[in-house]
Amino acid sequence: MAPFHLLLTLCVLAIAGFFIGRSKSFAVCSAQGGPRALHSRPIYYGILTAIWCAVPALIVFSFWYFFQSTIIMDLVIADLPDPIRFLPEDRLNLVVNDIKNIVAGNIVAGNISPAIQAAADHYKSLEKTAQVALSVIITAMAIIAIAGVYLKITPTLRARNYVEKIIEGLLIACTSLAVFTTIGIVASVFYEAIRFFKIVPVYKFLFGLQWSPQMAIHAEQIGSSGAFGAIPVILGTMLIAGIAMCVAVPVGLMAAIYLAEYANKNFRNIAKPLLEILAGIPTVVYGFFAALVVAPAIRDAGGILGFSVSSESALAAGIVMGIMIIPFVSSLSDDVINAVPQSLRDGALSLGSTRSETITNVVLPAALPGIVGGVLLAVSRAIGETMIVVMAAGLSANLTVNPFQAVTTVTVQIVTLLVGDQEFDSAKTLAAFALGLLLFVITLALNVVALIVVRKYREHYE
Amino acid sequence: MNNLNKRAVPGNGRTIDIVKKGLNKRYRKERRFRVFGWAAVMISLGFLFLLFISIISNGYTAFQQTMVRLDVYLDTDVIDKDDLAGADYAKLIHEALLSVYPDVTKYNEKRKLYELVSTGAAYRLRDFVAKNRHAIGTTIQIWVPADDDVDMLIKGHIDRKTPQSRRRINDRQLAWVDHLISRGQVKKVFNMTFFTSGDSREPELAGIWGAVCGSFYTLIVTLVLSFPIGGAAAVYLEEFAPKNRWTDIIEVNINNLAAVPSIVYGLLGLAVFLNFFGLPRSVPLVGGLVLTLMTLPTIIIVGRSALKAVSPSIREAGLSIGASKVQLVAHHVLPQALPGMLTGTIIGMAQALGETAPLLMIGMVAFIVDIPAGFTDPSTVLPVQIYLWADSPERAFLEKTSAAIMVLLLFLMIMNATAVFLRRIFEKRQ
Incomplete structure (x- = not known):
């Protein structure tokens, strides 16, 4: 049976199990005066049967599929004629790929040797056997489970408690996925980064002043020795993020102040959703806008004023990134400004200060920790932003703080190093993971600090 | 109390006078602050509109596509009735173009002429023939997509005044296009291709x-x-x-x-x-x-x-x-x-x-x-x-x-x- 049909069968069996369990519960209680005599409502007996029928079978099913191809492949390789079996690792991998392609019915390059054809046939027959075995095992498991639960159902069986325990277990499993994601990120990125640091020492990566991630293919090749000093990349990231902050913080903050303190209700009702639209626009659209409108405009303006401005200037990417972050800053600041108690404002106004004096001397100092937290979150956003810089910033890692020149960022480098096919043993590819680790650590640190600051601030006024 | 008086004295008036003196300045500051806030909102909204306007003004023309009408003779020598898929439809399209401009003989010029219609024209023709087998051997009229450069020209994105060397369409091609337009063989239609096809290297055939x-x-x-x-x-x-x-x-x-x-x-x-x-x-x-x-x-x-x-x-x-x-x-x-x-x-x-x-x-x-x-x-x-x-x-x-x-x-x-x-x-x- 194909996997899909097998799952369908399992589904049907589980539904059957539900009805069998439920009717058994009705049957066992009929002598004692109906469902009232049962510990749980009949539906729980049905659910319990269905769960016992489906869950263990599903677990076996997924494990089976997880290991099936590897095990079968090992069996096939063990049966290959000796000259092929003792090929070096990489040649053997080619043969394995050929076999897999034949099995999948793909077009295979070159002509197929009879040995490989035989191996492919062997693979197919083993696969068929495995398929039949799995079908038998799963169906048997499901039926045995139904029978087992059926025999166990008595009026005193605490079906509801069991079912609820299982549901709670499922909920815990779903929650722990979040933790597994974090572990997955840390482990995968860390593992590849460690491999990178075995080739390039950590201090050279962190403090090197030159970044040109080209590794020589031949030992005698000239001009591609590969330099993995992350400083120019980090500096470029900081430059663009800094420009973005110069745009986003004043504009976002003033907009939030105006909307919270000055604007009348109608203006607010129109302006706020419009600002939210700005937040909902995909970053690839901003990237297009930066590359199409802002970068040429800045280059032309620079040409008129007599500077030479690169068409991939840090300024263009930074400004557009700033625009993207404006709504982020303004909505966070809006929250903290609104959280400042009205009594503070009333106090200041009653002493005769103007509104702007109230805001700058009373409201903003009170809201400062929250605003700082929001700005830190915005910085971490700017550092991790990818599409705008990929489309509008440069590729060459210049060690400069001149906003009119092209710089590159951590995310741009990750994308350029990893897009397309790649080998997983070259320093070039692994460097992307080292950069990813750097990015993760920096943004994590910023987020943790920001969340602590914001939380402290909230506790202050609640 | 004493203290307060001392601080108020330095001018030789009462506190209220000092406050009044500074009042205009403070009100000005207040107005300025308010304008800054208003400007910040407007700048953000301005960016939003600029973004939308630049995208819409660049993109609305993509919903239309330029088509060229060709009179194609479905030559029985080229199309084999039993093997419709194997016929050279591009050749038929090329002959249709040549029949309009019989004076084009040089290889380079011919290539320029063929470039007026999309390479997708041959597929259109193939689909047409597959549906209308009885038309084989006759001359049919068919609308085929124009090449993307012609499309850009018709939509006004290529400036006719730029020198020929810096234009993607040369003067000869311009003349052909103008002639086709005057004969009513060029029209703009709603761009269905954009909504129904996959990606392509040819812009006029690419879709989402x-x-x-x-x-x-x-x-x-x-x-x-x-x-x-x-x-x-x-x-x-x-x-x-x-x-x-x-x-x-x-x-x-x-x-x-x-x-x-x-x-x-x-x-x-x-x-x-x-x-x-x-x-x-x-x-x-x-x-x-x-x-x-x-x-x-x-x-x-x-x-x-x-x-x-x-x-x-x-x-x-x-x-x-x-x-x-x-x-x-x-x-x-x-x-x-x-x-x-x-x-x-x-x-x-x-x-x-x-x-x-x-x-x-x-x-x-x-x-x-x-x-x-x-x-x-x-x-x-x-x-x-x-x-x-x-x-x-x-x-x-x-x-x-x-x-x-x-x-x-x-x-x-x-x-x-x-x-x-x-x-x-x-x-x-x-």
């Missing part, structure tokens, strides 16, 4: 349908996984979890995951799904898995706040009549919180629809012509298609990019409007 399908399959995977898992996690954390250090760690963890740059999820997908589990590249299944991990924190956080908003009286009432915790949640709390959780899911889906960076990492950036038909077919998604087109040098791809952005924004608007609509219904009920 492949990318839309890819986005659809990817989002289905994301939705099917992230809504139940995110919902279950939110329910556990809000309703069942004991308040101890572990749940604290999980909570902080989820808040941090929501702020992890999306590209890091791409790295995770590359290292875990592609390299470790050996799943295929460029498929919606893997894209959906990565986007699931990315949107889960959002869905969990919004879901939790929706659960928090359910009034405690309902919980107390449920528990007091003897419902178990699971029964209480399933029968009373969840139905109340569901619209809020759905809103969160839609927001998460909108985020996933617009996401590009992590998908680049798992190879969804390939050039794919075929329309994907399933979860394991190589495909690309709408934002990645935009990124790919934005990188193409042809002028015609510029308007395609802008048009694709318009379609993407339209989808996002529909999703967000649904979320707002759901929230309204929810608020009304309470």
Whole structure:
């Protein structure tokens, strides 16, 4: 049976199990005066049967599929004629790929040797056997489970408690996925980064002043020795993020102040959703806008004023990134400004200060920790932003703080190093993971600090 | 009191005079501050309008396409009735063009002439012949797509005044096009190709349908996984979890995951799904898995706040009549919180629809012509298609990019409007 049909069968069996369990519960209680005599409502007996029928079978099913191809492949390789079996690792991998392609019915390059054809046939027959075995095992498991639960159902069986325990277990499993994601990120990125640091020492990566991630293919090749000093990349990231902050913080903050303190209700009702639209626009659209409108405009303006401005200037990417972050800053600041108690404002106004004096001397100092937290979150956003810089910033890692020149960022480098096919043993590819680790650590640190600051601030006024 | 007097004395008037003296200055400052605030709002909105205007003005022309009418003689020597697919339809198109301009004889000139219509014209002709077998041997009139350069010329994106060497269309071709226009053989029609075909190297044949399908399959995977898992996690954390250090760690963890740059999820997908589990590249299944991990924190956080908003009286009432915790949640709390959780899911889906960076990492950036038909077919998604087109040098791809952005924004608007609509219904009920 194909996997899909097998799952369908399992589904049907589980539904059957539900009805069998439920009717058994009705049957066992009929002598004692109906469902009232049962510990749980009949539906729980049905659910319990269905769960016992489906869950263990599903677990076996997924494990089976997880290991099936590897095990079968090992069996096939063990049966290959000796000259092929003792090929070096990489040649053997080619043969394995050929076999897999034949099995999948793909077009295979070159002509197929009879040995490989035989191996492919062997693979197919083993696969068929495995398929039949799995079908038998799963169906048997499901039926045995139904029978087992059926025999166990008595009026005193605490079906509801069991079912609820299982549901709670499922909920815990779903929650722990979040933790597994974090572990997955840390482990995968860390593992590849460690491999990178075995080739390039950590201090050279962190403090090197030159970044040109080209590794020589031949030992005698000239001009591609590969330099993995992350400083120019980090500096470029900081430059663009800094420009973005110069745009986003004043504009976002003033907009939030105006909307919270000055604007009348109608203006607010129109302006706020419009600002939210700005937040909902995909970053690839901003990237297009930066590359199409802002970068040429800045280059032309620079040409008129007599500077030479690169068409991939840090300024263009930074400004557009700033625009993207404006709504982020303004909505966070809006929250903290609104959280400042009205009594503070009333106090200041009653002493005769103007509104702007109230805001700058009373409201903003009170809201400062929250605003700082929001700005830190915005910085971490700017550092991790990818599409705008990929489309509008440069590729060459210049060690400069001149906003009119092209710089590159951590995310741009990750994308350029990893897009397309790649080998997983070259320093070039692994460097992307080292950069990813750097990015993760920096943004994590910023987020943790920001969340602590914001939380402290909230506790202050609640 | 003494103290106060001393501070007020330095001028030789009363305090009120000093205050009045500074008042104008302070009011001016107040007005300035207010204008700054107003300007900040206007600057942000100005950027928004500039963005929309630049995209719409660049992209609206992509919804039309230039077609050329040709009188094609379906030569029985070229088309074999038994082997329709094998015939050289391009040759028929070329002969049709030559019959209009018999004076073109040189090889180079002929090539320039042939470049007026798209290479897709041959496919149009093939489809026509397949449908109308009886027309073989006669002369037919057929509208075929023009080449992208002609299309750009007709739409006014190529300036006729630029010198020939810097123009993609030479003077001879200009004359031909003008002649065709005067004979009524050129018209602009609604661009169906853009909505029905996959990607192509030829701008006039490229469409977004492949990318839309890819986005659809990817989002289905994301939705099917992230809504139940995110919902279950939110329910556990809000309703069942004991308040101890572990749940604290999980909570902080989820808040941090929501702020992890999306590209890091791409790295995770590359290292875990592609390299470790050996799943295929460029498929919606893997894209959906990565986007699931990315949107889960959002869905969990919004879901939790929706659960928090359910009034405690309902919980107390449920528990007091003897419902178990699971029964209480399933029968009373969840139905109340569901619209809020759905809103969160839609927001998460909108985020996933617009996401590009992590998908680049798992190879969804390939050039794919075929329309994907399933979860394991190589495909690309709408934002990645935009990124790919934005990188193409042809002028015609510029308007395609802008048009694709318009379609993407339209989808996002529909999703967000649904979320707002759901929230309204929810608020009304309470």
